[in-house]
Amino acid sequence: MFENLTDRLSHTLRSITGKARLSDDNIKDxxxxxxxxxxxxxxxxPVVKTFIDQVRSQALGQQIAKALNPGQQFIKIVQNELVSVMGAANESLDLAAQPPAVVLMAGxxxxxxxxxxAKLARFLKEREKKKVLVVSADIYRPAAIKQLETLATEVGVEFFPSSSDQQPVAIARxxxxxxxxxxxxxxxxxxxxRLHIDSDLMKEIQDLHQAIKPVETLFVIDAMIGQDAVNTAKAFNEALPLTGIILTKADGDARGGAALSVRQITGKPIKFLGVGEKVDALEPFHPDRIASRILGMGDVLSLIEQAERSIDKEKADKLVKKVVKGQRFNLEDLRDQLQQMQNMGGLTSMLDKLPGMGNMAQMAQQANMTKQFKTMEAIINSMTPExxxxxxxxxxxxxxxxxxxxGTQIQDLNRLLKQYKQMAKMMQKMKGNGMAKMMRGMGGMLPPGGGLPPGMGPR
Structure with missing residues (x-):
């Protein structure tokens, strides 16, 4: 998400960094x-106009902090204003009600x-330790009821049965x-x-809202429809007392316009980002972290939190001990590392959260690294333990x-073995002496001027 915006802003902000002072001319450019x-x-x-006016007034009237040069100060102003546009901080769900707290989803x-x-149910169950019940009041699409039942089983929460011959209010009650x-x-x-906003949809959901009085009314919108997402959210916000927004398919939206517009237009906070198809691909929306990612500064806090949730600590400790003792790194270890990386959203997701690695993330995406990792794992799984x-x-x-x-080719296997040998060589350098040697070894794996490790670029 935000790849295009990050590229453009990075280029613009580089041009102003290092200026001796902020003037009308260079700020204007x-x-x-x-x-x-x-x-x-x-x-x-309207959001762009307000944003530009705010940055201009702050930049021209700003006392330059001693720790920052004028260019850095301008970047800080842009970052602060990005945070302001998207909301000062993450706003979590307000579930402090007499149980059960009811959450209504619209969209x-x-x-x-x-x-x-399903993603939200999993989030509340695993991270908030809540006992969650899900129910479908979609009486027009029986497949939706079945879909939710299947997803509820997958995430391990209870599903309340419903059918298309019932009324939504009766189902919810x-x-x-x-x-x-x-x-x-x-x-x-x-x-x-519905495929579009209509009076029947609005009347039905207004009646449902009135009947069950939810503590949270969340509007789900697709980030990839850009301006339409914002206009739709505005229409729903006028019909319902929305408390927040879930922005889905954010991983497929290179522009990010909806994320930057929807808070300002509706006055309602984005509470979650959907960042993939899997049931664990839901992240709390942190405006400050998103602003850092837009400006190419990474999002290390989210990466650390993701690692704490996803990494199998027992396997990680086992590998560390093995490497320190100088024991041989083998293909079972490599498979474990590939699986750990996939659990963290893949290489692209990880690189996207590291400062200054946005271009590397795009390269990894273009090289279809996720598919290559799955190919590597399939090859290793086809081998005997020996x-x-x-x-x-x-x-x-x-x-x-x-x-x-x-189902692969000999060249796929040879590419894997070449990559494995480079990693095994690097691990051997780490024997007994820790991180300094590892970093030197990793440096040797990257071609001059950066890029992906040998054998892992596009075919």
Missing amino acids: ALRDVRKALLEADVAL LQGAGKTTSV GAIDHAKRQFFDVVIVDTAG ERRNPDDLNGSRKRRITQGS
Whole structure:
């Protein structure tokens, strides 16, 4: 997300960094480029105008901090204003109500609403330790009811059954009564979506809202429809007392205009970002961290939090001990590392959160690294345990058997073995002496001028 905006802003802000002072002329030039970058990112025009006016007035009236040069000060002003536009801080769900706390989900068809119900249920269950019940009040699309039932099973929360011959209000009330009897903490109610805003949809959801009085009314919108997302959110906000927004498909939106516009237009905070199709791909929305990512400064805090949740500490400790003792790094260890990386959203997601690595993240995406990692894992899985531990023993016939079993080519296997040997060599350098040697070893894996490790670029 924000790749295009990050590229444009990085180029613009580099041109002003190092200026001896901030003047009308250089601020005017920089702001013209910033304005163009925001409009190209599909940010709403009123939001762009307010943003530019705020940055201009602060930059011209700013006392330059002693620790920063004028160019750095300008970047700090832009970052602060980005945070201000998106909301000062993360706003979590307000579930401080007599249980069960009811959460109503609204949105147009195709925005990812039903999937977001499951993602939110998983989030509340795993991170907030809540007992969650989900129910579908979408009586027009029986497939939606079945979809939610399947997803509820996948994330390990209870599903309250419903059918298309019932009324939405009756369904929701039945679920809430069940939740009270069974001591659930939260009930999440999925509602019917439409392909466009219409009076029937609004009347139905207004009646449902009035009947169940939810503590949170969340509007789910697709980040990829840009300006339309903001206009739709505005229409729903006028019809319903929304408390927050879930922005879905953020990983597929290179522009990011909806994220920068929707708070300002509706006055409602973005509470979560959907960043993938998997049920764990839901992140709390932190404006300060998103602003850092837009300006190419990374998001190390989110990366650390993600690592704490995703990494198998036992396997990580085992590998560290093995490497320090100088024991051989094998293909089973490599497979574990690939799986850990996938658990953290893949290489692209990780690089995107590291300062100054935005271009590397885009390169990884263009090279389709996720697919290459899955290919590597499939090849390793096709080997016997003995072959994974001793890959040097692989001969021609064994290689043919492995590639046939994994549906790959001999060159895929040879590429994997080459990459493995480089990693094993690097691990050997780490024996007993820690991080300094590892960093030197990693430096040797990168080609001059950066880029992806050898053998892992596009085919």
